[in-house]
Amino acid sequence: MAVLHTHSFGDPAGVPLLAVHGITAHGGRFRRLAEEAWPHRRTLAPDLRGHGRSTADAPWNVAQLVQDLADTLDAHGVAGPVDVVGHSYGGVVTLAFLAAHPGRVRRLVLLDPALLLDQATAQEAAVGNMTFEGWSSPEAALEERASGVAANGRDAVVADLAEHLSEGEDGRYRLRFHVPAVVAGWGEMCAPLPSLPEPRPTLLVAATQAPFVHTGVRVGLAALLGDALTTAEIDCGHMLYWERFDETAALVAPFLA
Template identity: 45%
Template sequence: MSAEKLHVHRYGPTEPARLLLVHGLTGHGRRWKTLAEQHLPEVAVLAPDLLGHGRSSWAAPWTLDANVEALAALLDGPTVVAGHSFGGAVALNLAAAHPDLVSKLVLLDPAVELDGEWMREIADAMLASPDYPDRAEARAEKANGSWGEVAPEELDRDLDEHLVELAGGRYGWRISI
C-alpha cells in the first residue's frame, strides 16, 4: 500500500514529521488542526485521512493492515504516533508491525479488545448513516449531539471538510467504509 492513496494534512515546519496523528473511525485528518496549530506550532505534524475517509482513496481494502502499511509509507524514521479510537488501534498495529518507525505511542481511548457484536452494531449504524436535506440539518444534529460542547467555529470547520453534497442534492459525510 503506498502513501499516494492517503490525503495528508500537514502542520508546522516543513521538516520530516515528528508527530503522526491518526483519527477515529468517523473522522478525518483535519480534525487535528486546532491541536497542531494552536498547541504544537513548532512540531512537524502529519494528520492523514485514513483509507475510506475524507479525501483519501475510497477504494477497498480499508483494513487495519492496509491502513498500517499506508501510514508506514509516510514515515522516514522514528516518529511519535498518536491515535484516537479506531486510530488508536491503527497506531498500535503500526507500532507492532514497524517498531523502527514509532519512537513513542500515544493512545487516546483506543478501540482495542472490544466486543465483536457491539462493534457490528456500531458499524451497521454507521453504514445506515443518514443523509440530510441541507447543511443546517447536519449541523444541528451534530451540535445537539456528541459535538454539543465543541466551539461553533470548530464544528463549522469540520462540516466544511467532511460534509459533501450527494447525488440528488442531499448531504452526507465524506466517508466510505
C-alpha cells in the first residue's frame, strides 16, 4: 500500500474531489482551479508515483497508479464516489481508475487527455526525458518553460517552478520526477482505451492547439461512453488551465456542480 503525497485545497469539510496531474507534473498544479473555481470543495491532488514528493519505487504502470489513488483516498477517509479531474496523463490514469473502481467515481473530467498516443511521439518524448541534462539556473528553466505556453500563462509557470524545480547534486536544475517512471508513463499513453463496465458522466475538454485529442480519441471515447460523454473545446495549448484559466473553470465548475 502506498499513500501518495497529497496537496489539499479548499474546504476540508467540503465534498471531496480528486485531481490527477499529467506526466512530469505534480498535484500542486491544481491549486488555482481548486481555490478559485470550486473553493467549497475538498480537493485532493496527489503527486503520482515517481512524481513530486511521492515514492519513486517501481512498478510505474497505470494499474499501480490506480491502486495508489484508491489507497490514498482510503487514507484520507474518502470512501464514497467522488468527482475526478485528470489532465494529460492524468486523463489516462483517471479513465483507468473509473474502469477499475466505477463505484468510486461520480463524474469524470478529462482535460486534454493524452490517450491513444502514437508510438513515435511517445518514444521521442521518452528519449528527451532520458537525455535531458537539466537547466543551468532557475532563470534558464523559467525562460524555456515559459516559452512553451501563451504569454498569459507565465505567472503559472513561475508558481509551478517555485514548487516543482529542484537542484541536483551536479548543480543542474530539473523538475521533481523520477525519469524511469516518466519513461514508463509515455509507454502507457500508447495503450488502448480500457473497457468501462459502468460509464459515468464525463466531460472531455480538448485544447485545439495541442495534438492530443485527435479523431481517434474522440471516436473512441464516444464509443466507450455514449450519451454519458459531453465534449468542449478551448482554443489554446495543452496547458489549458494555465493559458485559458477562466474558460477552463467556466466549463468544468458547472459540470461538477
